[in-house]
Amino acid sequence: MTLTTEADLAEAIVAANGPLRVQGGGTRDIGAPVDGAELSTRGLTGVTLYEPGALTLVARAGTPLSEIETLLAAEGQRLAFEPGDMRALLGTKGASTIGGVIATNASGPRRIQVGAARDFCLGVRFVDGQGQVLKNGGRVMKNVTGYDLVKLMTGSWGTLGVLTEVSLKVLAIPETEATLVCEGQSAETAVTSMAAALGSPFDVTGAAQMNGQTMIRLEGLEQSVAYRAKALQDGVLNGFDVVEGAASAALWSDLRDVTPFAGKDGAVWRISVKPSDGPALVRELGTMSPDAIYDWGGGLVWLRVADEGDAGAQMIRDDLSHIGGHATLIRASAATRASVPVFHPEPAPIAALTQGLRAKFDPRGILNPGLMGA
Template sequence: MTPRNENELAEVIRAASGPLRVQGGGTRDVGAPVDGEVLSTAGLSGVTLYEPGAMTLVAGAGTPVAELEMLLAEEGQRLAFEPSDLRGLLGTSGGSTIGGVVATGASGPRRIQAGAVRDFCLGVRFVDGAGRVLKNGGRVMKNVTGYDLVKLMAGSWGTLGVLSEVSLKVMAIPETETTLVGEGLSPADAVAAMSAALGSPFDITGAAHLEGKTCIRIEGLEASVAYRARALADDVLPGFQPVEATASAALWAGIRDVRVFAGADGAVWRVSVKPTDGPKLVHALGDLAHEAVFDWGGGLVWLRVDETRDGDAGATAIRAALAPLGGHATLMRATAQTRARVPVFQPEPAPVAALSRGLRNKFDPRGILNPGLMGA
């Protein structure tokens, strides 16, 4: 089913007699498998408002991200939160949609400086599980009243409602960028270097460590970037070498999309922890973690593990190691059989789980929107 507008979307949901598998571009096949009829938002496509001067954009949820990026680039602007393209990692095809990006909270490396998807989402329109059309927020940052459904929908994975339209704040593309790269640091030393850089006054927009390389990104006006890169290398990151402009952009595209794991065997976990706890987690896991990528200064850890390990892709071991650290882990890549058996998203404490159930019952009383995708 591919409704062409919001009214049709509402009619489809009201008429549904069974589960619906909500899908944008189909590029993020994450979560427990959903047995239901596919409801695609691809027909809800198109930009309805773009005001470059106000840096605001309104688009249908099914609008391809690539289309938006081209439109914004013509005006020297971009999506601030650097959405990832995980097709290579997940082995999927199609094209990412802006509704899918918001629904999955797909924030990239720039989150440490600019913020997450939810921070740039000004308003949403969506249809809940009862077929009601709801809206929240507006076209300017101050126009947010009542319940903050904007932030509630960001990262809800289509379990509370089906997005039909999103309003976004965008940002200018900087004149240039430079990445300082250090070689051979251990994860603990890399996190220490990233923390020092992020604690400096030089406005870091990316800090990651992978394959023995520690990468620190600076963006802005050419003269400012050159000064900050020199000062950072001299005062904070001795021995780091600059990678500039297009080469820097290519480096961060690979980090954003976790390309180092694309095509490699095994399950992939996405783990959020306190930055200084990332190396501790990897050390505690020992040979379970074949490879690790540290992003967000060490606060986001991507792990590649043997999917057959312990019969649960390492879920028990990873979550046991996380328990004293207070983080959470999501199984981003595994076979459908593993995802049906293993809790993909971090199990919630009982009080939080009760709140989540209450929200789902409120917005999807029949339980038809991506049922079971995020767990019970």
């Protein structure tokens, strides 16, 4: 069901007599399949406050992301955490919503410099599993006093409550950008190059290897970007060429949206490891014939493998148990997602805390049950 007011949404949750499949625009079909009645926030639309001078925006959860980006761009501003468009990768339709972005903590390559969506979320309003309207920074229900509601809701995938409104910090769009590109580096050499660039004083806002290209992004005032690019070329990035403007932006939008894997068969994993461990992990998974993209200096690995059996879940997570890190199954068939833990299994103490939070916010267990695991 699609509802247009927070009060209607609260009534629908109170009246629910079974599981609810909470959705925004339905573009991020990730997690174990949920068997329940659809509860959509698409009808909760509209920007309720925008103060460019204060770098602050408040919008209802169902507001399309594209609408917000257009509004911000008209004032020379943006969502600096760079949320991706997963439709091509996941084969989904519809329009991404700002509530879905925050509920999934959707963050792109710039996260390595500025942080994730949760770092830009200033406040939330949501309806919990009992139909209570809760909010950050104002009157808070007694049973949630002491919780950081913003941090809890950002990345909770609709399992603790249904977002109805979010408050965000926005930032100015820089004057220009440029990307230093080198063709043909091995993964190990690319990680070394990326680490050197990120360890430099030149304010790198992206470091990745994709389609055989090692890429280092710089943003800011035109003269500053030109100076920093030359300094990197003359120092730690010998052999790198400069790509500017729209061509540079296209490289990073492709990385953000994992475009190289769109339209190709197979399961897709998102693996977080120590950057120096990324290439070695991919080598150890060689029997799976993985196709890899390295982001965040190599600390984030997008991996495409055959969607057969457990899609490599046991092998990947066994390796991670030795080196540290976690893996999320971003794309696979419904059957695979139903049989394999999509989100990385939590250690027992963390799992107990998670279950306690869900029992507090959704005691009936009706909000996206099973989507993130038991």
